[in-house]
Amino acid sequence: MSAQYQQQQHKCRLAIRTGSSLISIKRILLLSIIIFNCLIITSAIEHDSLECEKTGDCPEPSHTVIKLHKRDDELARRIAAEHGMVVKGQPFLDSHYFVEHSSSDHRRKRSVIASLNDHPDVRWVSEQRPKRRTKRDYMFNDNEVPEEEKFHESMVKETFRQRRRKREQIASINPDTKLPVPKLPFPDPLYEAQWYLVGKAVGNYDMNVREAWALGYAGRNVSVSILDDGIQRNHPDLAENYDPLASTDINDHDDDPTPQDNGDNKHGTRCAGEVASIAGNNQCGVGVAYHAKIGGVRMLDGPVSDSVEAASLNLNQDHIDICIMGPRR
Numbered sequence: 552m553s554a555q556y557q558q559q560q561h562k563c564r565l566a567i568r569t570g571s572s573l574i575s576i577k578r579i580l581l582l583s584i585i586i587f588n589c590l591i592i593t594s595a596i597e598h599d600s601l602e603c604e605k606t607g608d609c610p611e612p613s614h615t616v617i618k619l620h621k622r623d624d625e626l627a628r629r630i631a632a633e634h635g636m637v638v639k640g641q642p643f644l645d646s647h648y649f650v651e652h653s654s655s656d657h658r659r660k661r662s663v664i665a666s667l668n669d670h671p672d673v674r675w676v677s678e679q680r681p682k683r684r685t686k687r688d689y690m691f692n693d694n695e696v697p698e699e700e701k702f703h704e705s706m707v708k709e710t711f712r713q714r715r716r717k718r719e720q721i722a723s724i725n726p727d728t729k730l731p732v733p734k735l736p737f738p739d740p741l742y743e744a745q746w747y748l749v750g751k752a753v754g755n756y757d758m759n760v761r762e763a764w765a766l767g768y769a770g771r772n773v774s775v776s777i778l779d780d781g782i783q784r785n786h787p788d789l790a791e792n793y794d795p796l797a798s799t800d801i802n803d804h805d806d807d808p809t810p811q812d813n814g815d816n817k818h819g820t821r822c823a824g825e826v827a828s829i830a831g832n833n834q835c836g837v838g839v840a841y842h843a844k845i846g847g848v849r850m851l852d853g854p855v856s857d858s859v860e861a862a863s864l865n866l867n868q869d870h871i872d873i874c875i876m877g878p879r880r
């Protein structure tokens with residue numbers, strides 16, 4: 552492996568594993584997610600257990616949520632202020648609001664919750680406890696290819712190479728879709744390492760995505776949102792495809808899903824790259840749907856409660872076509 556290649560890998564930090572064989576772009580995206588989930592294992596347990604009610608050892612609530620009878624942002628702010636609280640971020644599920652206690656005193660908190668429960672404009676109040684959620688990471692398999700598979704590979708290698716050469720020389724307009732057919736292979740330095748895209752998987756399995764690209768399916772007019780630990784929206788291989796309408800930050804209650812740069816929050820950006828890295832820009836790799844718009848919901852860089860997940864999944868449903876949930880339960 553060359554130093555330049557290693558440098559590119561380090562620089563990009565994008566996912567390069569994908570898989571299967573469908574033509575419709577939505578199917579390809581969904582299938583790539585399934586393959587991705589199959590190829591990865593969990594690496595870090597981030598949050599406390601949900602099973603506390605059985606043991607009586609529940610973690611402290613991480614979020615307080617109130618639901619009004621109908622959405623009224625000013626009323627929510629007023630009720631919160633009356634109870635020494637502040638509303639955080641935007642409402643979700645129409646009339647639910649995250650509210651934050653100004654005091655950490657437990658007795659004070661209990662009396663505030665009791666008062667909110669009795670408030671005529673509050674339909675429901677809940678102290679949400681963190682749940683166990685895990686991030687995923689790669690599982691590397693360095694095992695040797697079995698002899699029988701090597702034999703099989705040698706038998707099909709020539710035909711496969713011939714087919715591949717033929718496919719990769721295409722560069723024109725598709726008469727059916729009137730869309731430009733991509734000139735393959737892409738010059739992006741990690742493209743050749745994306746083994747399920749370029750037919751380099753063991754046994755020559757392939758997603759056949761290049762055929763889908765040649766038919767004009769590359770994610771145009773599709774918006775994808777990654778629910779995870781954030782997305783590096785200014786990444787050189789994502790910035791052009793970044794979709795602010797498919798993005799938000801539930802952890803910090805703002806609109807910018809940029810992850811904390813602490814070395815532990817790169818999973819969402821990897822997933823985004825797997826889906827929608829820009830093709831043909833000489834940067835990093837190629838997304839399976841390189842014309843798709845890509846956004847991210849930062850929700851896994853803090854305690855995850857039912858409300859955090861509900862708020863994340865509820866984002867801009869009229870705009871987002873595909874929502875990918877990063878954490879594992």
Ligand SMILES: [Ca+2]
Binds near residue numbers: 800805809
């Ligand atoms: Ca933010």
Ligand SMILES: [Ca+2]
Binds near residue numbers: 739788828830833
């Ligand atoms: Ca690229």
